[in-house]
Amino acid sequence: MAKITGWTGKLLRVNLSTGSISTQDSMKYKDFIGGSGFGHKILFDEVPAGTKALDEANKLIIAVGPFTGTGVPSSGRTNIVSLSPTNPYHAATDSHMGGNFGPWMKFAGYDAIVIEGASKSPVWLRIEDDKVTIEDASGLWGKGTRDTSAEIAKIMGKEACVASIGQAGENLINLSSIVNSNSHSAGGHGAVLGSKKLKAIGIKGTKAVPIADGKAEDWLKLNDYFMKEIVGANNQHVVPSTPQPWAEYSDPGSRWTGQKDLFWGAAEPPVETGECPPGNTNWVGLRTQKGFFDLGPVAEERTIRMDGCHSCPIRCHSDMLVPELEKYGLSGYATSTCINYSSPLSIMIKGTADGDSKGMDAFITKCLGSRLADDYGIWSNYAQLGRDFKYVYEHGILKEKLPKEEYDSIPWDLLEKGDPAFLLEFYKRIALKQGEFYHVADGPYWLDKAWNLGKDYWAYKGNNIWSKMAFPKHHSNEAGSHVGTLIQIFKNRDANSHTHMNFIGAGLPIEVLKEVAGEVWGSPDALDKPNDYTPMNIYKAKFAKWSMDRNYLHDSITVCNYTWPMTVSPSKSRNYRGDTAIEAKFFSLATGIETTEAELDLAGERITTLARCETIKRMGTVNLRKEHDVIPDWVFDADPDKKAYTPGTVKLDRKDMETAITMLYKEYGWDEKTGAPTRATLERLGMKDVADQLESLKLLP
Amino acid sequence: MLEKEIQGFIEKLRTRREFLKISGKGITTMAVTASVLNLLGCGKSGEGSDTPATVTVTPKGILIAQRNRCVGCQKCEMVCSIKNNGKASSYISRIKVARNYNYGLTMAADYATGEGDYGNFLMTQDACRQCKDPQCMAQCPAKAIAYSETTGTWTVDTEKCIGCRTCEHACPWNMPTVDPETEKSGKCILCGTCAEHCPTGALQMMPWKEVTVRLEKKGYKLS
Ligand code: SF4
Ligand code: SF4
Ligand code: SF4
Numbered sequence: 001m002a003k004i005t006g007w008t009g010k011l012l013r014v015n016l017s018t019g020s021i022s023t024q025d026s027m028k029y030k031d032f033i034g035g036s037g038f039g040h041k042i043l044f045d046e047v048p049a050g051t052k053a054l055d056e057a058n059k060l061i062i063a064v065g066p067f068t069g070t071g072v073p074s075s076g077r078t079n080i081v082s083l084s085p086t087n088p089y090h091a092a093t094d095s096h097m098g099g100n101f102g103p104w105m106k107f108a109g110y111d112a113i114v115i116e117g118a119s120k121s122p123v124w125l126r127i128e129d130d131k132v133t134i135e136d137a138s139g140l141w142g143k144g145t146r147d148t149s150a151e152i153a154k155i156m157g158k159e160a161c162v163a164s165i166g167q168a169g170e171n172l173i174n175l176s177s178i179v180n181s182n183s184h185s186a187g188g189h190g191a192v193l194g195s196k197k198l199k200a201i202g203i204k205g206t207k208a209v210p211i212a213d214g215k216a217e218d219w220l221k222l223n224d225y226f227m228k229e230i231v232g233a234n235n236q237h238v239v240p241s242t243p244q245p246w247a248e249y250s251d252p253g254s255r256w257t258g259q260k261d262l263f264w265g266a267a268e269p270p271v272e273t274g275e276c277p278p279g280n281t282n283w284v285g286l287r288t289q290k291g292f293f294d295l296g297p298v299a300e301e302r303t304i305r306m307d308g309c310h311s312c313p314i315r316c317h318s319d320m321l322v323p324e325l326e327k328y329g330l331s332g333y334a335t336s337t338c339i340n341y342s343s344p345l346s347i348m349i350k351g352t353a354d355g356d357s358k359g360m361d362a363f364i365t366k367c368l369g370s371r372l373a374d375d376y377g378i379w380s381n382y383a384q385l386g387r388d389f390k391y392v393y394e395h396g397i398l399k400e401k402l403p404k405e406e407y408d409s410i411p412w413d414l415l416e417k418g419d420p421a422f423l424l425e426f427y428k429r430i431a432l433k434q435g436e437f438y439h440v441a442d443g444p445y446w447l448d449k450a451w452n453l454g455k456d457y458w459a460y461k462g463n464n465i466w467s468k469m470a471f472p473k474h475h476s477n478e479a480g481s482h483v484g485t486l487i488q489i490f491k492n493r494d495a496n497s498h499t500h501m502n503f504i505g506a507g508l509p510i511e512v513l514k515e516v517a518g519e520v521w522g523s524p525d526a527l528d529k530p531n532d533y534t535p536m537n538i539y540k541a542k543f544a545k546w547s548m549d550r551n552y553l554h555d556s557i558t559v560c561n562y563t564w565p566m567t568v569s570p571s572k573s574r575n576y577r578g579d580t581a582i583e584a585k586f587f588s589l590a591t592g593i594e595t596t597e598a599e600l601d602l603a604g605e606r607i608t609t610l611a612r613c614e615t616i617k618r619m620g621t622v623n624l625r626k627e628h629d630v631i632p633d634w635v636f637d638a639d640p641d642k643k644a645y646t647p648g649t650v651k652l653d654r655k656d657m658e659t660a661i662t663m664l665y666k667e668y669g670w671d672e673k674t675g676a677p678t679r680a681t682l683e684r685l686g687m688k689d690v691a692d693q694l695e696s697l698k699l700l701p
Numbered sequence: 702m703l704e705k706e707i708q709g710f711i712e713k714l715r716t717r718r719e720f721l722k723i724s725g726k727g728i729t730t731m732a733v734t735a736s737v738l739n740l741l742g743c744g745k746s747g748e749g750s751d752t753p754a755t756v757t758v759t760p761k762g763i764l765i766a767q768r769n770r771c772v773g774c775q776k777c778e779m780v781c782s783i784k785n786n787g788k789a790s791s792y793i794s795r796i797k798v799a800r801n802y803n804y805g806l807t808m809a810a811d812y813a814t815g816e817g818d819y820g821n822f823l824m825t826q827d828a829c830r831q832c833k834d835p836q837c838m839a840q841c842p843a844k845a846i847a848y849s850e851t852t853g854t855w856t857v858d859t860e861k862c863i864g865c866r867t868c869e870h871a872c873p874w875n876m877p878t879v880d881p882e883t884e885k886s887g888k889c890i891l892c893g894t895c896a897e898h899c900p901t902g903a904l905q906m907m908p909w910k911e912v913t914v915r916l917e918k919k920g921y922k923l924s
Contacts, residue, residue, distance in 0.1 A: 071778075153812075158803055182819050216787045282905070
């Protein structure tokens with residue numbers, strides 16, 4: 001057999017019930033590429049129906065793909081698959097973290113780590129190349145993620161990368177995360193590790209990730225082409241936010257904020273972002289002044305630098321100098337990215353003291369909250385946590401449900417005054433599971449169960465909950481009409497797909513985007529104008545499917561779907577055309593397996609379909625169309641005075657949306673009545689064994 | 702003060718370049734101030750920050766490493782190892798960022814205010830200083846490290862290297878690294894690949910011609 005390149009060829013299995021540690025040939029799962037694909041395959045094959053997220057029988061699969069640790073741009077993300085305690089059916093979700101953990105796994109020699117069973121007492125996992133041991137973590141239990149990481153670094157060496165849970169995960173809070181490299185958190189699976197009493201994984205390695213033989217120069221050339229001609233700024237926004245002499249277009253919404261006289265003001269000496277037109281590799285990382293974008297103009301002079309994941313030139317985290325945090329007992333430094341910065345402000349439901357949502361108080365609130373959430377390991381559920389809190393506070397539910405003594409002990413005056421110190425209490429009470437307050441972090445479905453919130457809660461205006469699957473919308477009907485809507489219905493958490501969103505928000509004029517849509521999905525009609533929609537057509541179904549498949553593909557190879565794919569580019573000389581085949585080009589160079597774009601997309605389709613089968617298995621029903629793929633009423637009932645498909649509204653039509661769902665199922669070859677993959681489709685995708693298992697569970701359409 | 706610093710820097714550039722041409726010795730990395738950076742056209746002039754960058758004189762030009770621009774992406778490590786070893790590895794990369802990423806060069810007692818990503822965010826790009834009297838070379842029992850005319854650097858001859866790791870320990874900064882797979886040592890040969898691929902220009906290879914032009918722009922002469 002030819003030498004394995006790209007992958008390490010090995011996966012690590014650790015059973016915490018028995019203490020057994022073993023390795024296995026990961027190439028058994030090669031058709032599923034890595035990351036999400038490996039995760040769903042292992043979970044589907046090995047975790048019996050009826051298992052709950054916090055059961056000993058649940059497994060947690062941390063996996064990456066052949067790109068990780070090779071330097072492919074934006075390949076530093078790690079994928080985790082496990083059953084989710086937040087989901088009503090404990091169906092599987094993917095959670096993702098950036099940072100260094102994924103590359104470190106590869107350097108230690110593993111494509112995946114499978115955590116099985118449960119320990120009786122707190123442990124941590126120590127991995128140094130081939131040496132893997134389970135260590136006592138009684139001294140770490142109760143610590144935040146940062147102290148945990150530092151303690152382990154003192155044992156393993158300061159270069160070790162540590163992924164850990166905070167107190168929230170230990171206390172089995174549904175909305176908890178796994179955090180590595182200070183600020184990179186994977187949302188939703190902290191409690192799974194908590195239930196297994198696995199506090200942390202410390203990892204380091206001295207190994208190399210080989211790329212295909214003799215391809216070093218081609219590899220560097222492809223990187224160069226990517227950096228000079230293809231990549232834009234964060235979210236693959238390809239025009240600057242301000243007019244610039246070199247740029248034909250600009251868009252104030254663009255995350256390409258780099259411009260003359262805009263600085264990383266707290267760098268020593270300060271660094272000017274400047275104009276960063278295409279053609280120069282060394283400017284790419286200056287394009288996105290993310291502090292300025294996420295935290296407003298007040299952040300400019302506080303910006304130390306941009307931060308982000310291994311091998312990523314985009315840098316979507318921003319590092320801030322915030323001496324004000326010292327008065328809360330923290331260091332004067334904060335780092336995070338969009339939603340984790342914004343969600344603490346959404347918890348301050350009465351606003352900030354200075355009343356300015358982009359002012360200094362908001363800045364401090366965001367910095368403080370993001371520090372606390374990452375240290376306790378609390379997940380914001382795409383900011384639904386703040387919305388849920390707002391609902392139960394403003395509707396008097398907290399007052400009714402909390403014991404009086406507990407209610408009175410909460411410093412509501414701080415909240416009312418807009419004092420960020422409220423966040424200290426808010427996060428602490430959740431993470432330490434004090435009293436009953438922690439239920440606000442149960443996630444919508446379980447919060448409703450605990451406190452009986454009823455219909456009003458699900459239907460209130462401003463609530464973003466998508467369906468009874470109880471996750472919030474994330475780039476839905478407001479983003480690409482039917483396309484964004486279809487993408488929402490699949491997963492068991494917020495639809496975290498940026499394939500469609502990055503394209504729609506790239507900043508190019510709609511005419512250009514429509515031309516590109518025509519080239520990629522067969523007709524310019526695949527893309528509607530913003531706020532001016534047309535009824536469903538087959539090209540939108542193709543666009544939606546491509547978005548889903550690339551999303552799963554990216555989570556499997558693994559690259560950041562917050563940045564990829566490269567559907568458009570900032571280069572006028574390319575007529576703004578991107579290159580959707582770059583994944584395949586890198587894949588061929590990494591693995592040495594000559595692979596076309598179509599072949600890789602087929603792998604994406606395989607993984608999407610497998611994840612679909614996973615959901616069927618957990619829900620115990622074949623009828624996902626009825627039970628799972630549900631669209632909330634507000635998509636159809638918004639703007640009562642307006643008709644769907646007239647300018648000025650993003651509302652859609654119910655019947656037409658049913659047509660859309662049917663069209664999408666058809667594209668996938670899924671049963672139109674139930675939305676379940678058929679045996680023929682599963683066999684076409686090489687998943688006869690999946691069909692057999694579903695048949696034995698009587699879950700084939 | 703500034704003027705003195707600048708004159709001193711130019712003088713060092715001049716002599717080291719001469720040394721390189723004649724004897725191939727004395728290249729040595731030097732720490733430079735914000736005013737020197739400004740002189741070279743890198744960033745806005747800083748107020749009083751001490752030595753935010755290093756400059757290494759090479760036959761082709763100067764390699765400038767600026768800590769304030771380094772975003773810790775470690776792309777330099779990936780391309781370095783791919784270029785020089787045909788495989789990606791943080792451990793054998795000849796430029797070192799990863800090992801300083803979390804807590805800087807040494808972990809402070811209070812990590813939260815020390816260097817690195819868990820502290821003040823300051824990154825350290827560490828590479829061979831190209832010492833005047835290199836200990837790696839002096840202590841190598843196989844005489845595998847010698848000056849290379851082509852690269853202008855102290856270079857490991859992998860034919861001669863026996864993988865004993867003496868150089869790793871001899872170097873005060875632990876720069877050479879023996880590849881555990883080939884058992885051969887490697888260290889920076891100033892190929893410039895890291896700088897070419899750095900997304901923020903934190904590493905920059907400035908050819909002599911450009912150095913001259915930049916200095917002249919500010920009214921100074923190199924030779
Ligand atoms: S865009 Fe952000 S999340 Fe994505 S790889 Fe880059 S730094 Fe990480
Ligand atoms: S490539 Fe540049 S920015 Fe990235 S770690 Fe290396 S020196 Fe720093
Ligand atoms: S490897 Fe170390 S001792 Fe040798 S020249 Fe470089 S810095 Fe000096």
